[in-house]
Amino acid sequence: xxxxxxxxxxxxxxxxxxxxxxxxxxxxxxxxxxxxxxxxxxxxxxxxxxxxxxxxxxxxxxxxxxxxxxxxxxxxxxxxxxxxxxxxxxxxxxxxxxxxxxxxxxxxxxxxxxxxxxxxxxxxxxxxxxxxxxxxxxxxxxxxxxxxxxxxxxxxxxxxxxxxxxxxxxxxxxxxxxxxxxxxxxxxxxxxxxxxxxxxxxxxxxxxxxxxxxxxxxxxxxxxxxxxxxxxxxxxxxxxxxxxxxxxxxxxxxxxxxxxxxxxxxxxxxxxxxxxxxxxxxxxxxxxxxxxxxxxxxxxxxxxxxxxxxxxxxxxxxxxxxxxxxxxxxxxxxxxxxxxxxxxxxxxxxxxxxxxxxxxxxxxxxxxxxxxxxxxxxxxxxxxxxxxxxxxxxxxxxxxxxxxxxxxxxxxxxxxxxxxxxxxxxxxxxx
Numbered sequence: 466x467x468x469x470x471x472x473x474x475x476x477x478x479x480x481x482x483x484x485x486x487x488x489x490x491x492x493x494x495x496x497x498x499x500x501x502x503x504x505x506x507x508x509x510x511x512x513x514x515x516x517x518x519x520x521x522x523x524x525x526x527x528x529x530x531x532x533x534x535x536x537x538x539x540x541x542x543x544x545x546x547x548x549x550x551x552x553x554x555x556x557x558x559x560x561x562x563x564x565x566x567x568x569x570x571x572x573x574x575x576x577x578x579x580x581x582x583x584x585x586x587x588x589x590x591x592x593x594x595x596x597x598x599x600x601x602x603x604x605x606x607x608x609x610x611x612x613x614x615x616x617x618x619x620x621x622x623x624x625x626x627x628x629x630x631x632x633x634x635x636x637x638x639x640x641x642x643x644x645x646x647x648x649x650x651x652x653x654x655x656x657x658x659x660x661x662x663x664x665x666x667x668x669x670x671x672x673x674x675x676x677x678x679x680x681x682x683x684x685x686x687x688x689x690x691x692x693x694x695x696x697x698x699x700x701x702x703x704x705x706x707x708x709x710x711x712x713x714x715x716x717x718x719x720x721x722x723x724x725x726x727x728x729x730x731x732x733x734x735x736x737x738x739x740x741x742x743x744x745x746x747x748x749x750x751x752x753x754x755x756x757x758x759x760x761x762x763x764x765x766x767x768x769x770x771x772x773x774x775x776x777x778x779x780x781x782x783x784x785x786x787x788x789x790x791x792x793x794x795x796x797x798x799x800x801x802x803x804x805x806x807x808x809x810x811x812x813x814x815x816x817x818x819x820x821x822x823x824x825x826x827x828x829x830x831x832x833x834x835x836x837x838x839x840x841x842x843x844x845x846x847x848x849x850x851x852x853x854x855x856x857x858x859x860x861x862x863x864x865x866x867x868x869x870x871x872x873x874x875x876x877x878x879x880x881x882x883x884x885x886x887x888x889x890x891x892x893x894x895x896x
Contacts, residue, residue, distance in 0.1 A: 492537060492538065492893075492894060492895050493535065493536060493537035493893070493894055494534075494535070494536045494537075494891070494892070494893045494894075495533075495534070495535050495890070495891070495892055495893075496533075496534045496888060496890060496891040496892075497531070497532070497533050497534075497888070497889045497890040497891075498531075498532040498534075498886065498887070498888050498889060499529075499530070499531055499532075499885070499886065499887055499889055500528065500529075500530040500531075500532065500547075500884075500885075500886045501527070501528070501529050501530075501884075501885045501886070502527065502528045502606070502882060502883060502884045502885065503525055503526070503527040503552075503882070503883055504525065504526055504527070504606075504880060504881070504882040504883075505523070505524075505525045505880060505881050505882075506522075506523065506524060506525075506526070506878070506879070506880045507521060507522075507523045507878065507879045507880070508521060508522040508523070508878055509521040509522075509873070509875065509876065509877050509878060510780060510857055510872075510873065510875075510876030510877060510878060511780050511781060511855075511878040512780070512781050512782065512785070512786075512787065513782065513787070513867055513868075514782075514857075514859060514863070514864060514867045514868075514870070514872040514873075514876055515872060515873045515876060516870045516871065516872060516873065517870075517871045517872060517873050517874070518873075519873065524551055524552070525551065525552040526549070526550070526551050526552070526606055527548075527549070527550060527551075527552065527606070528547060528548075528549050528606040528607075529547060529548045529549075530545060530546070530547040530548075530570065531545070531546050531547070532544070532545045532571075533545075538577070539576060539577050540574065540575070540576055540577075541574065541575035541576070541585075542573075542574050542575075543571055543572070543573055543574075543575075543589075544569075544571065544572050545569070545570040545571035545572070546567070546568070546569055546570065547567070547568055547570045547607070547608075548566050548567050548568075549566055549568070549606040549607045550566040554566075568607070569588065570588070570607075570608055570610060571587075571588050571589055571590065571610055572587050572588045573585055573586060573587030573588060573589045574586055574587060581618055581619055581620045582616075582617070582618055583616075583617045583619075584614070584615060584616050584617070585614075585615040585616075585617070586614050586615070587612070588610050588611070588612050589610060589611060589613060589615065590608070590609065590610055590611070591611050591613070591628065591656065591770070592772075593626075593658050593660075593669065593671065593700075594660075594669055594671075594700035594713070595700060595711070595713065596771055596772035596775065597700070597713060597715075597731075597733070597768055597771045597772075597776065598671060598673065598696060598698075598715065598768055598769070598770065598771050599656070599658075599671075599673070599770050599771060600770065600771045600772030600773075601772065602771075602772045602773075602774070603772070604772065604774040604775070605774070609770065611628070611630060611654070611770075612630060612632065613628045613629060613630040613654070613656075614628065614629045614630070615627070615628045616628075622661060622662045622663065623659075623660070623661050623662075624659070624660050624662075625657070625658070625659045625660075626656070626657070626658045626659075627655075627656070627657050628654070628655070628656040628657075629654070629655055629656075630651070630653065630654040630655075631652070631653050632645075632650075632651065632652050632653070632654075640688065641688075642678060642680075642688035643678040644678070646678070648767075648769070648786065648789055649769060649770065650677070651675040651676060651677055652676050652677060652678045652691055653675070653676035653691065654673070654674065654675050654676070655672075655673075655674045656671075656672070656673050656674075657670075657671070657672045657673075658670070658671050658672075663703075665703065665704050666701070666702055666703030666704065667701065667702055667703075668699065668700070668701040668703075669699060669700045669701070670698075670699050671696070671697065671698055671699070671700070671715070672695070672696075672697050673695065673696040673697075673769075674693060674694075674695050674696075675693065675694050675695075675696075675769065676691040676692070676693045677691065677692055677693075677694070677723075678691060679691060679692050679723045680723075689723075692719070692720040692722075692723045693719045693720060694717060694718075694719040694720060694721065694727060694769075695717065695718045695719045696715055696716075696717050696769070697715065697716055697717075697718075698713060698714050698715025698716060698731070699713065699714055699715075700712070700713040701713075707738060707740065708736050708737065708738055709736070709737040709738075709739075710734070710735070710736055710737075711733075711734075711735050711736075711737070711748075712732070712733055712734040712735070713731070713732065713733045714730070714731070714732040714733075715730065715731045715732075715766070716728075716729065716730045716731075717729040717730070717731075717766055717767070721763035721765065721790060722763070722790075724761075725761060725762065725763045726761070726762045726763065727762075727763050727764075727765075728762065728763075728764055729752075729753045729763065729764050729765055729766035729767075730751075730753045730766055731750070731751065731752045731753070731766045731768070732750070732751055733748065733749070733750040733751070734748065734749060735747065735748025735749070735798075736748070742804045743801065743802065743803050743804070744800075744801065744802040745799075745800070745801050746798075746799065746800040746801070747798075747799050748797075748798050748799075748800075749795075749796070749797050749798070750776070750777070750794075750795075750796045750798075751793075751794070751795050751796075751821060752766045752767075752768070752784070752793050752794045752796075752821060753765065753766045753793045753821055753822070754766075754791055754792035754793020754794065754820060754821040754822035755790065755791070755792065755793070755822055756792070756822045756823040757792060757822070757823065757824055757825045758823070758825060759822075763790055764793070764822065765789065765790045765791060765792075765793055765822075766793065767784065767789050767790075768784055773785045776796075777794060777796050777816065777818070778814075778816050778818075778835040778837060778855070778857070779814070779835075779837040779839075779853065779855050779878075780835060780837075780855045780857050780876075780878050782835075782857065782867075783796075783818070791866060792820040792821060792822040792823075792824060792866060793820060793821030793822050794818060794819075794820070794821055794832075795818070795819045795820070795821050795830075796816055796817070796818055797816070797817045798814065798815060798816045798817070799814075799815050800812065800813065800814045800815075801813050805840070806842075808842060808843040808844075809840065809841060809842040809843070810840075810841050811838070811839070811840050811841075812837075812838070812839045812840075812841070813836070813837070813838055814835075814836070814837040814838075814839075815834070815835070815836055815837075816834060816835045816836075816837075817834050818831075818832040818833055818834065818835070818863075819831050819832055820832060820862065820866070824862055824865070824866070828861070828862045828865065829860065829861070829862050830862065831860050831862060832859070832860055832862055832863040832866070833857055833858050833859040833860050833863045834857075834858045835855060835856070835857045835858070836855065836856050837853065837854075837855045838853065838854045838855070839851060839852070839853045840852040840853070846887075847885060847886055847887040847888075848883070848884070848885050849883075849884045850881070850882070850883055850884075851880075851881070851882045851884070852880075852881045852882075853878075853879065853880045853881075853882075854877070854878070854879045855877060855878045855879075856875070856876065856877040856878075857876040857877070858876075859872060859876060
């Protein structure tokens, strides 16, 4: 882990001092946790098809995260700082080395107005349901956060969250143009999530409205308002006899680009059967797409802020910063989880992919299949190892939509990760 900048050291020192002094007069809990996870990867087709003749990539990345939490009957404070770097990515001894890899992952305060009403302000994660639309993206070393204000209501198994965000890249003296462009970079956001839970089931409703900065089509673009994308839908899970059914359905409306209207949908249904320790899952997901011959209106659904790595194959060939505004995806999948010992298990995931929309020249809609294997072993308390291997079997249609370059004969990916997350300190003061 790279050295913590001096300014951050001072902030953390004053924070701990203030909490310690405050703790003498109020009932509260203070805790400090670490999350260290180095991961080696061998990439030979991860994220995109590897062209024939290209060399594979191999590297080690590491997340080094420190989480501080404070809580009393009314107030909650949470800080999470992290260094995310690749082994060997900085020179040694130079005073500026490593500064760009250090970041603030979360920093928020929460306050309970009553037993049922509360708020949460600051940099925070938004993670709901199966994380298809909104997730923390814990697989990605840097994770995903939102700078937002959250207001919550909870009573008798019913919880409602309402979030608002207004993003700016700096403290301006005029105007409010937001020039941080990208698939995920919204200027404004409103989110409403309502969930009702029972003993063995739950159902939720989600409304998400994202506004993106629009610019004029000129040699020197000027800000020209905001265009919006809405995502609305539901998620549910409930048991029926020996099966547990999980499903979701969402629609997207508004604009996919400043000039293109959007009308898209997603739905998923899966069944899980777990007679004892072995679990079997069979599911089918559809994300609508646009015909390759389409000219203006977009029918391509995109799960903007979800933990997309856990869906549609671990090799991240679909919807992980890619496959936006394309032919969509039909994903038929089967998963199994098999215990291999007291503290270990083997998971196998098999996917069959096809395009949801029509391809040009009457090409086959079949895109390929993928096999993912993950072995998990708990080595000791707070220490876990994951070992994974994936292989993708592409079709000619998949080659075409990924750029048309002849792919290498084998598309595969292997990795091994160690997760160490001990609690370093925890103490509760009582009145």
